[in-house]
Amino acid sequence: MTGSRRTDDALDAADESFEALLRFVRDSRGFDFTGYKRGSLMRRVRHRMDQARCESFDDYLDVLQADSDEFDALFNTILINVTSFFRDADAWNVIAGEVVAGLLAERSPTDPIRVWSAGCATGQEPFTIAMVFAEAMGKEALRQRVKIYATDVDEEALAEARLATYDARQVESVPQALREKYFEHVGGHYAFDKDLRRAVVFGRNDLVKDAPISRVDLLVCRNTLMYFNAETQRNIVKRLHFALGPRGTLFLGHAEMLLSHTERFTALDLPNRVFRKAAGTHVTVERGDLVASPVERHGDLPGLQGVRELAFRASPVAQLVVTGDDTVAMINHQAEALFGLTGRDVGRLLRDLEVSYRPVELRTYVDRARTERRSARIQDVRWQQPGADPVWFEVHVNPLIDAADGFAGVSIVFFDVTATKALLDKVVQTNHQLETAYEELQSTNEELETTNEELQSTVEELETTNEELQSTNEELETMNEELQSTNDELHTINDALTERGMQLDEAKIFSDSLINSIRLGLVVVDQQLRVAVWNRGCxxxxxxxxxxAIGQALLDLDVGLPTEDLKPLIGAAFVDPDASGEAVVDTFNRRGKPTRVRVTCSAFHTTGFGVTGAMLLMEVVAQ
Structure with missing residues (x-):
């Protein structure tokens, strides 16, 4: 027995140490895990303790107090972000084919649509929602009408979600057609469509303590509730119920049910965990039922009945009492003033009075109280009197049970809740304004983050462009240096060519002088027998x-030159470069005087080109 007691004491001490650990995490970092299921939560903490080599929760608490980085590792272990695109494809087919299609059919083409993805992890779920709506209504209509709020408690997961970039394994569950349509394959990763990405607003929200997003048409909260204990689940479901607008749809995970909230939701598709907010359910001010119960009396005071009647008639709350046979037994002053009743109406049947059906039909509730002996509460009853502001009532119809457990009659009480309703409407309106301001702030923050990312991208592009310009400038400088060097070389070559040209001019002058100094006639012809040299002797x-003469065909010159006698000599010079032929011809000189001329013909050589023509020397000989 003593050993068992020690074991129980040790377990109690471990539980207290664990609770102290959770309180420290809550108070120091704002993460409240006290509502999580203890079994699974303790297993995850112990898993992290094993990696940190801690034996007890107290030891691990010391590690958290000393090492702030250990918090990140602990949160990543506890907040298991298991998610994927189109997780449970059959359930998403129901959402696309029934919920989204029905939602669009009920709305006009311009009505806005609000969606909340609670516990969105790394973003696959809200982006799945975006693709479903885009397929149903088109990308442009989605951008104009649909706002998807994606929230999670894990900032690291939200940061990854905002990038909207996934590897090939993460997009395997996306149908091929949608993957090609809504993702851009860049560098081994898949980037989600930018237009659809702008429709999703990411932000941090703790389902346990933060205010929910309101007026939501579709609320997706899958595989999140199962991590919390029953009481925390009830509180979260109340928040989710409040977040939904009229006929709003709640989409849960396969492992989650609404066993304790069947009065708040109706099942649209129970196997796939799709529920709709029940009609007429909304947040109200709770008020205890006024059910008469037997009271033990310790004596009967004199005149007590009269006091009771006076107290009843002076009550500030309008009230009627009806007997078991539907006869009006009592009417107080407030009821008379409100509904135009008088003392003469006592004893009449309730169904004969206007108050039985105006401002609300009472007869059904009275009959139910008589037959079922159950109280009824009728909320939001509006009473409009001519020339006055409307009055709002909450009507209680309570059966009156006597000491012998017999049915004595029915009490009908009209509670004036006009001020309360106005205050509640004001609170709701203020809450809506706060929610709207919060959403706009989230949206603005999201847009600022997107703008910051775009600016960072622009800065990176400008830096890259600057580096490229610097590289180009360096290349231009190198090319400039090469061009300068080439220019210097060209100047040198030009100077050399200029000098060479001067030398060539001098050589040409010398050559012309030499040729013209020869007293004999000198003719040089090319291979086409065109005259290339014709000296002064000629x-x-x-x-x-x-x-x-230069450039003319030698055989066409009409100067008295016996060209027929020269053809064989020129032909022989072309055939045999080393041969030299001679002929003496009789002809007439430029004065018409008969002259005998000796013509010597040899091949004309050009350095590097061989025989390029024939050279003729002409000498006048004595007759």
């Missing part, structure tokens, strides 16, 4: 100037 012999 001018004096034949009377044809050099500029008239």
């Amino acid at each position: 001018e004096e012999l034949w009377g044809l100037r050099t500029e008239e």
Whole structure:
């Protein structure tokens, strides 16, 4: 027995140490895990303790107090972000084919649509929602009408979700057609469509303590509730119920049910965990039922009945009492003033009075109280009197049970809740304004983050462009240096060519002088027998100037030159470069005087090109 007691004491001490650990995490970092299921939560903490080599929760608490980085490892272990695109494909088919299609059919083409993905992890779930709506209504309509709020308690997961970039394994569950349509394959990763990405607003929200997003048409909260204990689940479901607008749809995971909230939701598709907010359910101010119960009396005071009647008639709350046979037994002053009743109406049947059906039909509730002996509470009853502001009532119809457990009658009480309703409407309106301001702030923050990312991208592009310009500038400088060097070389070559040209001009002058100094006639022809050289001796012999002879065919010159006798000599010079032929011809000189001329013909050699023509020397010989 003593050993068992020690074991129980040790377990109690471990539980207290664990609770102290959770309180420290809550107070120091704002993460409240006290509502999580203890079994699974303790297993995850112990898993992290094993990695940190801690034996007890107290030891691990010391590690958390000393090492702030250990918090991140602990949160990543506890907040298991298991998610994927189109997880449970059959359930998503129901959402696309029934919920989204029905939602669009009920709305006009311009009505806004609000969606909340609670516990979105790394973003696959809200992006799945975006693709479903885009397929149903088109990308442009989605951008204009649909706002998807994606929240999670894990900031690290939200940061990853905002990038909207996934590897090939993560997008395997996306149908091929949608993957090609809504993802861009870049560098081994898949980036989600930017237009659809702008429809999703990411933000941190703790389902346990933060205010829910309101007026939601579709609320997706899958495989999140199962991590919390029953009481925390009830509180969260109340928040989710409040977040939904009229006829709003709640989409849960396969492992989750609404066993304790069947009055708040109706099942649209129970196997796939799709529920709709029940009609007429909304947050109200709770008020205890006024059910009469037997009271033990310790004596009967004199005149007590009269006091009771006076107290009843002076009550500030309008009230009627009806007997078991539907006869009006009592009416107080407030009821008379409100509904135009008088003392003469006592004893009449309730169904004969206007108050039985105005401002609300009472007869059904009275009959139910009589037959079922159950109280009824009728909320939001509006009473409009001519020329006055409307009054709001909450009507209680309570059966009156006597000491012998017999049915004595029915009490009908009209509670004036006009001020309360106005205050509640004001609170709801203020809450809506706060929610709207919070959503706009989230949206603005999201847009600022997106703008910051775009600016960072622009800065990176500008830095890359600057580096490229610097590299180009360096290349241009190198090319400039090469061009300068080439220019210097060209100057050197030009100087050399200029000097060479001067030398060539001098050589040409010398060559022309040499040729013209020869007293004999000198003719050089090319291989087409065109005159290339015609010296001054030829001018004096034949009377044809050099500029008239150069370029002309030798055989076509009409100067008295016996060209027929020269053809064999020129032909032999072309055939045998080493041969030299001679002929003496009789002809007439430029003055028409008969002259005998000796013509010597040899091959004309050009350095590097061989025989390029024939050279003829003409000498006048004595007759």
